[in-house]
Amino acid sequence: MVKKTSDSGPTSDPESFARAKTLVHRIVAERHDRPSLVAEIACEVGAEIIEGIRPPGSDLNSVELSKRFSTSRTPIREALMLLEKEGLVDVPPRKRPRVAVPDLQDIREIYRARAALFELIAADVARSVTEEGLARLRAHFAEMQAAHRAGDVSAFVWSNVDFYDQNTLLANNRTVKRILDSLLLRTARLRRLSLSQPGRMARSCDDHARLLKAYEDRDATLAAALIRSNHINALAALEAFLAGEAEAARA
Amino acid sequence: MVKKTSDSGPTSDPESFARAKTLVHRIVAERHDRPSLVAEIACEVGAEIIEGIRPPGSDLNSVELSKRFSTSRTPIREALMLLEKEGLVDVPPRKRPRVAVPDLQDIREIYRARAALFELIAADVARSVTEEGLARLRAHFAEMQAAHRAGDVSAFVWSNVDFYDQNTLLANNRTVKRILDSLLLRTARLRRLSLSQPGRMARSCDDHARLLKAYEDRDATLAAALIRSNHINALAALEAFLAGEAEAARA
């Protein structure tokens, strides 16, 4: 059963949902130039997963979805396969598809893989970045700061996504971009949790300021080290949050 | 049209084809515990692509494939989507599916991404490897040496795949393993070309001997640096080969 976005909890508002949908579209429907039925379904359902409207482990009934989108089950199956490819959905053979349930090991692995790949592209960016590229990075950083001052976690998360997107764009590396996009999707729901911890946004702003400085100095080694530690910090914060949540659940 | 393996050129023999099929199966049908129609089709077609029986850019007619496998087009479409997910096939919307054509930039990106991720896991392996793990790595290395002495490029390639597989296994990192497997698939056809260059197998043996030594010494930093340079070397050799081939094509 799908909850309407109108009664969404603190994890989803219409604006954030729209951003989530755009993100899924960019990643999942990358090459689908024309509006495609399958892509539309995948984006909608994917955004619902990212925004927490469909919690991990919940059923993705293809009959129900086909009614909702007024199609047959064939496009639904394809859309679910697209989302499975991005790690958002589990489609075990002959069993009911479900929203993927990432465990702690998955999360650690994803953050570490992201760290390693961002190291690679940060070094490339530091070497080749133009003044225009720097300006774009600064703009996204400014958005992050503004969201921080406003205490708007959701806006902060999306500005942060934009910032890293700009990095992958500047590195001009399609393969790594694809992989990072996919990994991003799988942690999109968790990022907000991590950043909602007190002091986390401030810390993240500091980290990104230092990274920006390294880019300005064209210091590839430092940029790589910084972007790596940014991710390790984010992972630590997320682990702390999840540990606290597990504690709370026990009480 | 599908060529039979019996009239295959130097890029495919039945044994190598079987290995290729097993590889595709492991990656593409990872969680399909039961023998599945879709997985079977994907493995067969994927192996044909890797082995060069279906050259890059050739058509993958779903009607023809459905006749060949005696199924309807639905499982064929799913199998092609699985292979697209691994980068072996291009399925543009409303157009004919084709075998993917990796360009030079793709190849560079894939090798560099592989280098970055193998760096990550090599460090982990060096820190945590047991004597049993080392024994397995040595066994695969011995196979590589044997293939080198026998001048059997195909056997060398597959032993090399086993060696790296053992690395990802020892690192116990499912996420990175998945990514590396996927990247491996896309370059599987090219590895043989690279390694068929004179002196390349000898060089690769030397590189792997050093890596093994670093593991024995539990030297994470050195292991990471070595596995990285192994990949950079392999890329350089491949680029040299492709440049030579382009030259030959022009003449």
Next chain:
DNA sequence: ATGTGCTTAACTGTCGACAGATACAAACAC
């Protein structure tokens, strides 16, 4: 020979239906 427009055959996306597998629920045993 080369390029251009039309015709037509072939292919893809989507559909509704059916067979077989799965998971839920109720009845039953302990």
Next chain:
DNA sequence: GTGTTTGTATCTGTCGACAGTTAAGCACAT
């Protein structure tokens, strides 16, 4: 109250068909 079996409703995998789109072939002009 708990665990096990059985029955049933629901879901998935696959199919053949149809409509709309693509591209290959052919005639014709340059």
